[in-house]
Amino acid sequence: MDLVQIFVDESFEHLQALEEALLELEDSPGNAELINTAFRAMHTIKGSAGMVGFDHVSYFTHHLETFFDRVRNGEFALTAAMSSLILECRDHIKSLIEQQSPPELMVQSEALLARLHQLAPVTQSAPATAPAKSTVSEADSLAGYWRIEMTPHTTTFTEGFDVLPVIRELQGLGESLVSYRWHAPDTPFNPLSCMLHFTLLLSCNVPRSSIDEAFMFVEGDWQIQIEKISVLEDARLGDLLVENGVVSTEQMEMMLDSKPRTGEVLRDKGIATDHQINQALQQQEFIRKQTQSQDAPQQTLKVPASKLDSLMNLVGELVIVQSAISQHAVETNDDKLKTIAEELAMLTAGVRDHTFDIRMLPIGSTFGRFRRLIRDLSVDLKKEVRLHTFGAETEMDKMVLERIGDPLVHLLRNSLDHGIEMPEVRAEKGKPREGSITLGAVHEDGQIKIVIKDDGGGLNTDRIRQKAIERGLINEHSQLNDDHIHQLIFEPGFSTAEKVSDVSGRGVGMDVVKTSIESLQGTIHISSHAGQGTQINIYLPLTLAIIDGLMVKVGDEHFILPLSAVEECVESPREYHRQGPRLIKHRGERISAARLREAFSITGEGPAIEQTIVTRIADERFGITVDEVVGQHQTVIKNLGKMYRQVRGLLGATILGNGNVALILDVADFYEQCKYQLAQSTLGANVNVKPH
Amino acid sequence: MNDAKLEKLQILSFVLDDEFFGTEIGIIQEVIEYREVTKVPRTPEFMLGVTNLRGQVIPVIDLRRYFNIGCQAISVDTCIIIIELMLDNERTSIGVLADRVCEVLELDVGAIKPPPNIGTSIDNRFIYGIADHDEQLIVLLTMSKIFSHEELQQAFESGSVASQQHEVASESQ
Numbered sequence: 001m002d003l004v005q006i007f008v009d010e011s012f013e014h015l016q017a018l019e020e021a022l023l024e025l026e027d028s029p030g031n032a033e034l035i036n037t038a039f040r041a042m043h044t045i046k047g048s049a050g051m052v053g054f055d056h057v058s059y060f061t062h063h064l065e066t067f068f069d070r071v072r073n074g075e076f077a078l079t080a081a082m083s084s085l086i087l088e089c090r091d092h093i094k095s096l097i098e099q100q101s102p103p104e105l106m107v108q109s110e111a112l113l114a115r116l117h118q119l120a121p122v123t124q125s126a127p128a129t130a131p132a133k134s135t136v137s138e139a140d141s142l143a144g145y146w147r148i149e150m151t152p153h154t155t156t157f158t159e160g161f162d163v164l165p166v167i168r169e170l171q172g173l174g175e176s177l178v179s180y181r182w183h184a185p186d187t188p189f190n191p192l193s194c195m196l197h198f199t200l201l202l203s204c205n206v207p208r209s210s211i212d213e214a215f216m217f218v219e220g221d222w223q224i225q226i227e228k229i230s231v232l233e234d235a236r237l238g239d240l241l242v243e244n245g246v247v248s249t250e251q252m253e254m255m256l257d258s259k260p261r262t263g264e265v266l267r268d269k270g271i272a273t274d275h276q277i278n279q280a281l282q283q284q285e286f287i288r289k290q291t292q293s294q295d296a297p298q299q300t301l302k303v304p305a306s307k308l309d310s311l312m313n314l315v316g317e318l319v320i321v322q323s324a325i326s327q328h329a330v331e332t333n334d335d336k337l338k339t340i341a342e343e344l345a346m347l348t349a350g351v352r353d354h355t356f357d358i359r360m361l362p363i364g365s366t367f368g369r370f371r372r373l374i375r376d377l378s379v380d381l382k383k384e385v386r387l388h389t390f391g392a393e394t395e396m397d398k399m400v401l402e403r404i405g406d407p408l409v410h411l412l413r414n415s416l417d418h419g420i421e422m423p424e425v426r427a428e429k430g431k432p433r434e435g436s437i438t439l440g441a442v443h444e445d446g447q448i449k450i451v452i453k454d455d456g457g458g459l460n461t462d463r464i465r466q467k468a469i470e471r472g473l474i475n476e477h478s479q480l481n482d483d484h485i486h487q488l489i490f491e492p493g494f495s496t497a498e499k500v501s502d503v504s505g506r507g508v509g510m511d512v513v514k515t516s517i518e519s520l521q522g523t524i525h526i527s528s529h530a531g532q533g534t535q536i537n538i539y540l541p542l543t544l545a546i547i548d549g550l551m552v553k554v555g556d557e558h559f560i561l562p563l564s565a566v567e568e569c570v571e572s573p574r575e576y577h578r579q580g581p582r583l584i585k586h587r588g589e590r591i592s593a594a595r596l597r598e599a600f601s602i603t604g605e606g607p608a609i610e611q612t613i614v615t616r617i618a619d620e621r622f623g624i625t626v627d628e629v630v631g632q633h634q635t636v637i638k639n640l641g642k643m644y645r646q647v648r649g650l651l652g653a654t655i656l657g658n659g660n661v662a663l664i665l666d667v668a669d670f671y672e673q674c675k676y677q678l679a680q681s682t683l684g685a686n687v688n689v690k691p692h
Numbered sequence: 693m694n695d696a697k698l699e700k701l702q703i704l705s706f707v708l709d710d711e712f713f714g715t716e717i718g719i720i721q722e723v724i725e726y727r728e729v730t731k732v733p734r735t736p737e738f739m740l741g742v743t744n745l746r747g748q749v750i751p752v753i754d755l756r757r758y759f760n761i762g763c764q765a766i767s768v769d770t771c772i773i774i775i776e777l778m779l780d781n782e783r784t785s786i787g788v789l790a791d792r793v794c795e796v797l798e799l800d801v802g803a804i805k806p807p808p809n810i811g812t813s814i815d816n817r818f819i820y821g822i823a824d825h826d827e828q829l830i831v832l833l834t835m836s837k838i839f840s841h842e843e844l845q846q847a848f849e850s851g852s853v854a855s856q857q858h859e860v861a862s863e864s865q
Contacts, residue, residue, distance in 0.1 A: 317747055320747060557730065557731070599733070600733030600734065601733060601734070602733070638748070638749040639749070640732065640742065640749065640751075641742075641749065641750075641751055641784060642779045642780065642782060642784050643739065643751040643753075643779075643784070643786065643839075643844065644732055644735065644739075644742070644751060646845075646848055647732055647733075647734060647735060648734070649733075649734070650732070650733075652749075653730070653742055653749045655744045655747060655749070659727075659728075659744050660728050660730060660744065661728075661729075661730040661741075661742045661743060661744050661749055662730065663730065663732060663733075663742075
């Protein structure tokens with residue numbers, strides 16, 4: 001990659017960091033860390049812009065850097081007006097970088113800087129170095145680890161205290177290492193008295209107060225020493241042994257004069273035992289690790305996405321070959337081959353998982369964009385709205401993440417435009433003036449669930465119904481419950497907005513959202529309560545390339561069902577020969593089921609005992625009846641291609657170990673098809689009735 | 693490459709039922725032996741299904757059923773001709789079933805005659821010419837036309853309707 005491209009990519013990341021920091025600062029004003037982030041973003045862009053010849057960008061960001069430096073030094077506090085201006089500046093920098101600073105943009109730069117200086121006038125007497133360094137030094141002081149020495153009182157055991165819970169609580173605070181030592185071994189051994197001494201090293205992202213809390217009940221009786229150690233210096237084994245009280249300083253100095261391998265020498269001389277030295281070595285390791293993690297807080301590597309994609313393809317091929325070998329091993333009943341095949345299977349799964357993991361990105365990386373959207377849009381619409389987010393760390397496939405962005409923007413806009421009422425209206429209804437939109441993501445049942453929730457007016461069920469009748473989506477006599485009516489807004493060409501605004505409501509919309517979610521093998525569901533708000537749930541698969549599948553057999557044909565949709569398999573005798581979808585009893589509930597053999601017109605008779613796979617589609621259950629359940633299968637999804645694009649109910653195909661192709665069911669779509677068939681068959685039932 | 697005038701045309705000749713067909717060699721990727729084809733449900737009969745070609749899932753078409761000519765049983769001679777076409781600006785590989793693949797021929801362009809209005813068993817739209825070779829009539833097929841979006845769409849619709857009617861008919865028997 002060439003230097004300029006790297007600069008552009010990195011700058012956009014920094015600009016995003018700046019934006020996120022600014023938006024978060026609105027919630028927690030004065031947060032030193034966030035101000036630091038903003039400062040660093042500007043500082044880095046300034047520096048690298050200069051390096052690649054974007055002199056104007058460098059010049060412009062210099063002023064912003066200075067600005068944040070002054071905020072950081074406590075010269076003035078960041079006001080809302082300043083925030084807004086900086087956000088404008090941020091957009092301006094982006095344009096400057098994208099368009100390579102044309103003169104007209106350079107003119108704008110001056111205007112922006114003038115406004116900035118107006119808001120934060122340069123005071124003559126600001127030496128901007130000495131006074132409020134506290135923010136930085138506080139951050140610096142975080143580097144290091146806690147060394148906690150504790151000697152429980154000898155009567156600890158007899159008093160019914162346990163040492164372990166205390167240690168566990170401390171360990172729960174962060175990365176830690178415990179070592180222990182025996183003291184006062186001269187007296188005869190009494191199992192009831194506690195003669196232990198513990199040393200606990202704890203990584204330091206923990207405030208002192210939480211450490212103290214752990215000792216709340218034992219404070220008076222135990223000897224406790226808590227020390228903060230910075231990790232700037234390397235930890236020497238000898239020092240650790242001295243600190244642990246194993247050897248005295250004098251012994252140590254004597255040793256150091258003679259030989260380099262401290263540990264070995266001490267052991268040979270019988271000064272320290274193997275155990276003691278090992279403990280000290282472990283401590284050394286721990287401290288070194290802490291040092292390293294301080295040195296490289298987030299070492300990342302940039303790789304072009306195309307390389308990842310081809311790696312992904314290769315992994316796909318590998319999985320296929322691996323399953324071929326496994327199958328061959330089983331067929332030939334060769335024990336040696338079986339062992340190898342098992343190991344290969346384990347390795348392949350590892351490679352696969354890691355490759356997936358590389359492709360996974362936290363959804364939070366897109367939250368900033370949404371926060372900005374809500375902020376700008378609510379100003380335009382004169383509404384007061386706050387965006388709450390949760391589950392920012394939820395990871396999903398890069399490709400899914402890229403393609404989910406636009407639908408989410410659309411849904412958020414909808415919530416803001418149609419959902420949240422004007423502040424006055426909200427006040428009248430007894431709601432807080434400020435509306436709230438929640439955007440979040442969680443992992444649920446091997447799927448990703450994205451939630452968009454608002455506390456606005458909710459859907460107007462009657463109006464949707466009326467509109468749906470107008471549009472011919474349903475007829476007047478359709479008996480639909482409210483929930484079903486709400487889902488109609490995802491039908492093509494449906495828009496109830498009274499007037500078309502440029503925010504949303506152009507008639508295209510929710511159906512496009514639904515289509516894009518479905519193209520990601522996801523589902524979408526809306527639920528709404530009038531006056532209380534609307535919640536949209538989107539369910540997405542974790543990945544698109546390889547899925548865990550359940551292999552089933554009908555006649556000679558193999559099919560794969562995505563395991564994520566499968567709830568359980570039940571066995572039932574083929575009691576009645578009714579064709580078409582039917583109802584089966586399952587756990588006291590009646591669920592509809594269809595035979596795959598019938599739905600796919602596969603010739604031949606099913607076995608006497610058939611298997612029904614209970615699948616879950618959103619909130620509904622649906623049974624798919626097959627001849628035989630073969631078992632779990634690592635499924636590499638292959639596209640069926642253009643020729644078969646019109647085929648419904650299938651997600652794709654996969655290649656089996658024997659080289660044959662098996663089809664993968666799209667359970668949700670298959671269900672839709674069956675529902676449709678059912679509707680058709682009940683319509684035609686009267687015609688087809690014939691006496692046996 | 694682009695000569696102003698084409699004089700010779702290289703074709704691959706193959707047999708469907710008892711008739712000889714040919715297709716221009718440029719679009720042919722390879723010829724493979726017949727192998728297991730997985731039927732995709734709810735598709736017209738002429739779409740045999742999909743097969744695995746070195747990890748790629750390739751659709752296989754039975755032109756005999758498409759053209760409604762006789763179908764011989766699968767034999768050792770049965771082949772799948774893999775052709776590569778642009779469908780909707782996307783390079784697509786398609787397998788075409790053939791009862792037998794004969795040879796690569798070089799035809800004089802002058803010897804290729806336009807398709808007659810009657811006398812061939814298949815629709816004229818898919819034929820761009822006929823040629824005599826060793827006393828044998830070879831029908832030259834335009835694959836890109838056969839697999840064009842409109843044609844497929846149409847065939848798909850009529851095919852699936854037909855197969856549905858077929859199902860209904862067999863059910864009521």
